[in-house]
Amino acid sequence: MATIKPIEGRSVHQIQSGQVIVDLCSVAKELVENSVDAGSTSIEVRFKNNGLDLIEVQDNGSGIAPDDFETIALKHYTSKLSTYDDLTSLQTFGFRGEALSSLCALSKFYIVTARAADGPKGTKLDFETSGKLKGTSVVASKQGTTVVVESLFYNLPVRRKELEKSIKREYGKVLALLHAYACISTGVKFSVSNQMPKGKKTIAFSTNSNPNTKENIANVYGAKTLLMLIPLNLKFEMDANNRLGSTGNARNWSTQEDPGSREVKILGHISRPVIGEGRQTPDRQMFFVNSRPCALPQVAKAFNEVYRSYNITQSPFIFADIKLDTNAYDVNVSPDKRTILLHDQTTLLESLKSALVELFEAHDQSVPQAQL
Numbered sequence: 239m240a241t242i243k244p245i246e247g248r249s250v251h252q253i254q255s256g257q258v259i260v261d262l263c264s265v266a267k268e269l270v271e272n273s274v275d276a277g278s279t280s281i282e283v284r285f286k287n288n289g290l291d292l293i294e295v296q297d298n299g300s301g302i303a304p305d306d307f308e309t310i311a312l313k314h315y316t317s318k319l320s321t322y323d324d325l326t327s328l329q330t331f332g333f334r335g336e337a338l339s340s341l342c343a344l345s346k347f348y349i350v351t352a353r354a355a356d357g358p359k360g361t362k363l364d365f366e367t368s369g370k371l372k373g374t375s376v377v378a379s380k381q382g383t384t385v386v387v388e389s390l391f392y393n394l395p396v397r398r399k400e401l402e403k404s405i406k407r408e409y410g411k412v413l414a415l416l417h418a419y420a421c422i423s424t425g426v427k428f429s430v431s432n433q434m435p436k437g438k439k440t441i442a443f444s445t446n447s448n449p450n451t452k453e454n455i456a457n458v459y460g461a462k463t464l465l466m467l468i469p470l471n472l473k474f475e476m477d478a479n480n481r482l483g484s485t486g487n488a489r490n491w492s493t494q495e496d497p498g499s500r501e502v503k504i505l506g507h508i509s510r511p512v513i514g515e516g517r518q519t520p521d522r523q524m525f526f527v528n529s530r531p532c533a534l535p536q537v538a539k540a541f542n543e544v545y546r547s548y549n550i551t552q553s554p555f556i557f558a559d560i561k562l563d564t565n566a567y568d569v570n571v572s573p574d575k576r577t578i579l580l581h582d583q584t585t586l587l588e589s590l591k592s593a594l595v596e597l598f599e600a601h602d603q604s605v606p607q608a609q610l
C-alpha cells in the first residue's frame with residue numbers, strides 16, 4: 239500500500255497559515271500594513287490583555303466593496319498584485335493575499351467595513367476557518383475597516399501556551415514594531431491602546447497626523463529625543479550594472495541624468511555620538527527599505543559598530559530608511575516579509591560605514607576630549 243498521500247486541505251491551510259502568522263507581531267504588522275495600503279489617515283490599534291484576548295485594528299481607509307466580500311479572505315486573493323513581474327514595481331506592503339486567510343485559520347476573526355458611498359451603514363463579515371465567507375450582517379459603522387482577531391492560536395494548543403507564557407515580552411516587541419510604523423507613516427494618525435481585564439484602558443502611544451518623521455518621533459519617544467539626534471542624509475551612486483559605486487555624502491553627490499534608478503539614499507535620524515546622549519535601548523533602532531519596516535541585522539550591525547567607535551558606552555537611536563530602486567532588493571524571502579534580501583549588500587555596508595564616519599567626524603567637534 240502506498241504510504242505517500244496528500245495532506246488534507248484544511249491541514250495544509252493551517253500549516254501554511256502558521257508560517258505567515260507566527261506571533262503577535264505578525265498580526266499587528268499585517269493588519270496595520272493593510273490599513274496603510276487602504277489609504278488610511280487614521281489607524282487605531284487596540285489590544286485586550288496585551289493581545290492575548292484581542293487585537294483589533296480600525297482604520298478610516300477605502301473600506302471593502304461588496305463585490306469583494308466573498309473573496310477577501312481567500313488564500314492568494316489580493317487587490318495588489320496579479321503577476322510575479324508586478325513584484326519589482328510594488329508600491330504596497332501586501333502582495334500575497336495570505337494574511338486574512340491565515341488569520342481565519344488561527345483565530346476567531348471578523349471584519350466590519352463601510353464605504354463612504356454606503357452612508358452610516360456598514361457590514362460585518364464572518365468567515366469559515368478556510369477563509370470562505372460564512373455570512374454578513376448590517377451594523378452601524380463609520381467609513382473604513384475594522385479587523386478583529388480574538389483568541390489568537392486558540393486551535394493550536396502548543397503555540398497558544400507559548401504565547402501565554404511570553405505575552406509580556408511579545409507585547410513589548412509589538413509596541414516596538416508599531417513605533418516603527420507610526421514613525422515612518424507621515425500624514426497618518428496612530429493610536430495604540432491596551433485594556434487589561436478589570437483594569438482601565440491605557441494609551442500606549444499616539445501620533446498626530448504629522449507631515450514629517452521628526453514630529454512622529456517626538457510624539458512616540460518624547461520631544462527630548464530630538465535634541466540628541468542629527469539628520470542622516472547619506473547618498474551613494476550605483477554604476478550601470480546596478481552595483482554600488484564610489485561612496486559619497488550629500489556634499490560631493492552629483493546629480494545624475496537618471497537619478498531614480500541609480501542612487502541609494504539612507505535618510506533618517508541618528509543619535510550624535512556624544513557620551514551621555516545615546517540610549518541603552520536597542521529597540522529604539524528602526525530600519526526601513528523604501529519606507530517598509532524590516533529586519534536588517536547586517537545594516538544594524540554596521541551602524542552600531544561605527545557608533546561604538548565614537549561612544550563605547552551606549553547604543554544609538556537609529557531611524558534609517560534606505561531608498562533603493564525596487565529592482566535592487568527582494569521582499570519575497572520569508573512568509574512574514576520581515577526579511578529583505580539586499581542585492582550587493584557587502585558594497586552597501588562598506589559605503590555606509592565610511593559615510594557614517596564622515597558624518598560623525600563632522601558632528602564630533604564639540605565633544606571635549608576628556609569624554610572620549
Ligand code: ADP
Pocket residue numbers: 268272273276297299300301302310311315316317318331332333334335336337338339383
Ligand atoms: P494582501 O495584503 O497581500 O493583498 P491580505 O490577506 O492582507 O493580502 O488582504 C487581502 C485583501 O483584502 C487586500 O488585497 C485588500 O484588497 C483587502 N483588505 C485587507 N485589509 C483591508 C483594509 N483594512 N481596508 C481595505 N481593504 C482591505
Ligand code: MG
Pocket residue numbers: 268271272331332333337
Ligand atoms: Mg496584507
